[in-house]
Amino acid sequence: xxxxxxxxxxxxxxxxxxxxxxxxxxxxxxxxxxxxxxxxxxxxxxxxxxxxxxxxxxxxxxxxxxxxxxxxxxxxxxxxxxxxxxxxxxxxxxxxxxxxxxxxxxxxxxxxxxxxxxxxxxxxxxxxxxxxxxxxxxxxxxxxxxxxxxxxxxxxxxxxxxxxxxxxxxxxxxxxxxxxxxxxxxxxxxxxxxxxxxxxxxxxxxxxxxxxxxxxxxxxxxxxxxxxxxxxxxxxxxxxxxxxxxxxxxxxxxxxxxxxxxxxxxxxxxxxxxxxxxxxxxxxxxxxxxxxxxxxxxxxxxxxxxxxxxxxxxxxxxxxxxxxxxxxxxxxxxxxxxxxxxxxxxxxxxxxxxxxxxxxxxxxxxxxxxxxxxxxxxxxxxxxxxxxxxxxxxxxxxxxxxxxxxxx
Numbered sequence: 001x002x003x004x005x006x007x008x009x010x011x012x013x014x015x016x017x018x019x020x021x022x023x024x025x026x027x028x029x030x031x032x033x034x035x036x037x038x039x040x041x042x043x044x045x046x047x048x049x050x051x052x053x054x055x056x057x058x059x060x061x062x063x064x065x066x067x068x069x070x071x072x073x074x075x076x077x078x079x080x081x082x083x084x085x086x087x088x089x090x091x092x093x094x095x096x097x098x099x100x101x102x103x104x105x106x107x108x109x110x111x112x113x114x115x116x117x118x119x120x121x122x123x124x125x126x127x128x129x130x131x132x133x134x135x136x137x138x139x140x141x142x143x144x145x146x147x148x149x150x151x152x153x154x155x156x157x158x159x160x161x162x163x164x165x166x167x168x169x170x171x172x173x174x175x176x177x178x179x180x181x182x183x184x185x186x187x188x189x190x191x192x193x194x195x196x197x198x199x200x201x202x203x204x205x206x207x208x209x210x211x212x213x214x215x216x217x218x219x220x221x222x223x224x225x226x227x228x229x230x231x232x233x234x235x236x237x238x239x240x241x242x243x244x245x246x247x248x249x250x251x252x253x254x255x256x257x258x259x260x261x262x263x264x265x266x267x268x269x270x271x272x273x274x275x276x277x278x279x280x281x282x283x284x285x286x287x288x289x290x291x292x293x294x295x296x297x298x299x300x301x302x303x304x305x306x307x308x309x310x311x312x313x314x315x316x317x318x319x320x321x322x323x324x325x326x327x328x329x330x331x332x333x334x335x336x337x338x339x340x341x342x343x344x345x346x347x348x349x350x351x352x353x354x355x356x357x358x359x360x361x362x363x364x365x366x367x368x369x370x371x372x373x374x375x376x377x378x379x380x381x382x383x384x385x386x387x388x389x390x391x392x393x394x395x396x397x398x399x400x401x402x403x404x405x406x407x408x
Contacts (some may be wrong), residue, residue, distance in 0.1 A: 049085040050080075050088070051084070054084075054088060054091060057091060057095075058091070091402075108320055124215045129337060131379065134375045134376065134379065138325075140364075159351065165340060165343050165344055165347055166344070168340060169337075169338075169341075169344070172333060172336050172337050172340055173337075174312060175328075175332050176337065179329055179330050179333055180330075181327060182326050183326050183330065186319060186323050186326055190316070190317055190319050190320075190323070191320055193312060193315050193316050195317070196312050196315075197309070197312045197313065197316060200305065200308050200312050201309070202307050203305055203308075204302075204305045204306070204309060209303070210298060229281070231276075236274065238269070280298055303386075
């Protein structure tokens with residue numbers, strides 16, 4: 001029991017001391033708290049308030065507000081040499097740098113947006129131009145292919161032309177030989193015409209001589225007719241004298257019989273002479289008639305011979321004209337031969353040019369196909385660039401929207 005009482009006392013004593021100690025600790029704690037509060041107030045004035053101010057600035061920066069407030073208490077912190085001053089200066093430098101960065105970024109973003117739009121427009125124009133170029137190249141390719149085909153056709157036509165020129169050369173050679181034959185025949189014809197002209201002159205001369213002879217014969221026939229009439233007159237007179245002699249012989253009787261016989265014979269001769277004169281007259285008349293016809297015929301012959309002479313002379317003139325024409329033709333043929341040789345040479349040159357041109361056209365066609373393929377690749381690249389510029393423009397706009405959130 002005593003032990004318990006002692007123990008209780010001890011416990012009570014301890015409790016009392018514990019309470020005292022507790023109160024002491026509470027007092028000390030309160031004093032410490034008061035001291036701490038004092039220090040806190042002092043430190044708050046020196047440290048906490050600037051930190052709160054700087055935290056406020058940081059919060060404004062976090063809200064994208066980077067504007068400088070010249071009336072802010074943070075301005076005076078820049079003059080401090082302690083950590084607060086260092087933090088304030090670092091924060092101010094960061095703010096200035098961020099403002100400069102945002103300003104420059106905004107300007108660059110604006111330029112990027114503008115440039116991307118311009119680049120997009122340029123890319124679209126380039127795409128359109130490239131499309132036009134592509135179509136033009138396709139047209140050129142088709143044209144080059146057509147040109148190659150046409151050139152090949154032209155080469156074929158040139159070969160055909162060469163064959164024609166060669167045939168023309170052969171024809172020219174034949175024509176040259178024919179012209180030489182014509183010249184030879186012309187010369188022979190000229191000689192024959194000259195001979196004919198000479199013979200015609202001789203015929204004309206002979207006809208003139210015959211005409212003169214016929215005229216002389218006609219004149220002689222006239223003279224014969226006159227002589228025949230004279231003979232007939234003499235015969236008539238002789239017959240009359242014979243009749244008178246017969247009458248006288250009859251009157252003389254027998255003495256006159258011999259004279260009568262002679263007179264009768266004379267009468268018979270006179271009658272025969274008269275008959276012969278009549279026959280001569282008839283012959284002369286027939287001769288004169290034939291001579292007259294012969295003269296008319298000879299006059300016609302003279303006209304014919306004259307016309308023949310004129311025709312022969314005209315033929316000679318024609319032959320001379322033919323000779324000149326043949327000579328001119330020969331000269332023309334010689335020129336045509338020279339021209340044919342030149343044409344043959346030009347044809348060969350043309351064939352060479354067409355072959356070269358055909359090769360070039362084929363190379364151009366191949367090149368245009370390569371260029372067309374390159375243009376298609378360029379179109380694809382331009383399309384990618386246009387898409388990239390569109391994406392860049394969108395990103396620039398997004399960046400611009402983000403930068404617009406900052407207040408500087």
